[in-house]
Amino acid sequence: MAYSAAEIEAKWQKAWDEAGLFRATRSADRPKYYVLEMFPYPSGRIHMGHVRNYTMGDVIARHKIATGHSVLHPMGWDAFGMPAENAAMASGGHPKDWTYGNIADMRAQMKPLGLSIDWSREFATCDPEYYGQQQALFLDFLEKGLVYRKNAVVNWDPVDMTVLANEQVENGRGWRSGAEVERRELTQWFFRISDFSEELLEALDSLDDWPAKVRTMQENWIGKSRGLQFAFGLNDGPDGHDRVEVYTTRPDTLLGASFIGISPDHPLARQLERERADVAEFCAEARRGGTTEEALEKAEKLGFDTGLTCRHPFDNAWELPVYIANFILMDYGTGAIFGCPAHDQRDLDFARKYDLPVISTFAPAENEGFPLPEDGGEAYVPPKTETVIYVRGFAGDTEQTGLAAIDAAIDFCEANGVGQGVTKFRLRDWGLSRQRYWGCPIPVVHCDACGVVPEKKKNLPIELPYDEDGNPIDFSIPGNPLDRHPSWRDCACPACGAPARRETDTMDTFVDSSWYYARFTAPRADTPTVMEDAAYWMNVDQYIGGIEHAILHLLYSRFFARAMHICGHLPEKAREPFDALFTQGMVTHEMYLGAEMNEEAKGSRAKFYFPEEVCRFEYEGEPVALLRSFVLQRSVDPSDTSKLRDLWDVHYIDDQVGAEDPKLKVIPSAKMSKSKKNVVDPVNIIGAFGADTARWFVLSDSPPERDVEWTASGAEAAHKHLTRVYRIVDALVQDTGTGTPEADETLLREMHRTIHEVTGGVESFGFNAAIAKLYAFTNTLAKSNAGADAKRQAATALAQLMAPMTPHLAEELWHLLGHEGLITAAPWPIADDAMLVSDTVTLPVQVNGKRRAEISVPVDMSKSEVEKAALALEAVQRAMDGAAPKKVIVVPGRIVNVVI
């Protein structure tokens, strides 16, 4: 019999189905384990990243099943979002049909992987049963004041024609469309996530099993700072403006203030803009600059002297000029700053440009040790920690260290009525309104008489209309089709019954993914969750997904879990929903980049080629490639490297291939992307080698948190190995040989060591190391002189240890070896500690830290005897060269080091 993945895999998947092994059930006597991979967006195709993600989760789930846990391992679809609408716009059809079609396709591609998923719990976020419960949550949030409506300046994506949350703007561009966002003033719904800033920040410390990187990123995003908020009195301001509120984290530099700066969007600037043409001109100019990183770096720091002055809070006679400056953000603090050029580089640059005074506040009388910025010098930015600084003018020139100085400054200001210490967060409330069709409708109604009225819960779900009076909804016109849909939009007010209008905005799709993990615990319930189920299954014991969700999805989910707890939908402990988080790396692949001549542009642009379109070779030590079509056209054997080199050298002289440049750059490892033509389709791999090979490969070679490079040779090697294991075990079935007791013992000791190491690897995301150990053990087994019984015992353990990674093959081996039932249901093997230690041990012997010899000694030999034996070794004597040992270090079971 030969190894046939297709046959084996279909057979055992059927057997698992029939046994109902993956159906999650609450159990009184088994511990529960909830493993979850971030659910996919139904794009229509699974990719290698999915395979890697779900395989990792599957290894954990299967290991937990084998160790007697009651496991919940569900799968669903993050199914609302723009691509469905874009597809509808591009090629007709309806987002719903497109989405459900894709889900069916992807499920069909995913099932052959043999994942231990409880498919009975599957749902899509676009199922009315799901988003209806989401609407119920929204109404509960509304009642508890966790969501509210306000008029606000928002980020508008002009391409997707919708609003974006702050988190969804990257370098001034929409996270999805890449378009530069505009600022618009709209009435929008917001989640009160900022009320939870402190809690979300502090609780990060309890997330021990989260990557430190993710915690740091969230910490920075929440952005806590402590400072002083106070006002400068404004002289002769326009009506209603007699002061300028300022927030500063460096109140210790207040005596170094030399100007006031306000944002062009500051109310005072807006007022002046209306009154004065010169101000209007400057503000328009200041707003024009882009918000991209490059633009900001290049942008000049511009200021406009309003001619107004402020009074310093410590000395009313001290006047400071008020500038409007283009680098001051209205969103942060109060939109106004005081400039302290002596201790801030940007302020110093500004002061030099506009000839403003530079006043040091940290200098003792003679400025000792605190250089004032000379012309061209840099600002002295006093460190917030450690350094001892003088706080001139506060509390009688006391000497304070770092943060204490800032606190002293705040205390002084509070005592003198000059403002108060405040804590600020960068985190803003989460705007959730989206002007799109394919999302969860916000369940409220606008009534002329009653205002904004929540929909009644019994009317939920408020379903998206599928068509309009029997005609498919038209997505060819930009904007939100719900706005143009009178029969859906127009309704009766739930409060007074008068004609009213439905809210036509839908929810941000990040809302959908902020609670799906909770829904999996009771996916068919007619309430968002069922407390009994949530209490049993929550929290997610292990969550696995990409680092790209470090802020958005994970922060929103943490907020949502808290909000759901407040509304009685989740138990207290689930306020942090994910006990452990693992962020896996990407699957990368080689990429071929060429230059395509562009006649019109009279230049060239990047063009990508499929790996099968190129011939690879080395040229001057660099990997390079030529177009295969070009090589064949010259009748050159693609495997003849020297001929390829010749072609590489001469092709410009004898160029008859037209505009295409046959020379290609090789990028050995790039993220798989359709447009870069370097995607490997899992379906093809599974077709060629089987799911077990794909699973084995994505787990081997690279640590799970790092990127793994897909190579054809690696995939083939994985398949060869699995075939070899099958062959070895298959041969064992007929084997009746007897071995020496020593050979049996050696093999079984190695077996226990392997059980020990692989178990450790599986439990700590050391999948690559576990696989390396399984390779090594396979080699040991293949070469062993042990008897058939010992070998079969070893092979059984091998199959069990491989089962989480290559479950189909493992079942087949289990069966070949004559075991009953399913390996998936068999208990995990346990290493016998007694077999992990041997009678003798080989120690390296060092002389002055350099290894000179090895010595094999009984494991219980005394230190002094080991020392004696080591010193007697010829190689050691030679290395000591007649010198007497000063000291001999013997670490039992580890090493001997002779110091001379």
Place this chain on the structure above:
RNA sequence: GCGGGCGUGGUGGAAUGGUAGACACAGGAGACUUAAAAUCUCCAGGCCGCAAGGCCGUGCCGGUUCGAGUCCGGCCGCCCGCACCA
């Protein structure tokens, strides 16, 4: 600028402060075969040497230690996140 991470053979990568390079890919030699494929065996960090063996070696410099890829300090390089944040 702030924060975090990483740097080991031709390649991916192993290594609780204790024999650096496990395991695999690519490579080389051989066996089997008419041949190829498949399979099996062996070699393989660099330099010197017939060999035994020796010297060097985990980005660079220094430190702690009997002993450092691992810990500490300082550089260099790369990657990631955040950022006109007051």
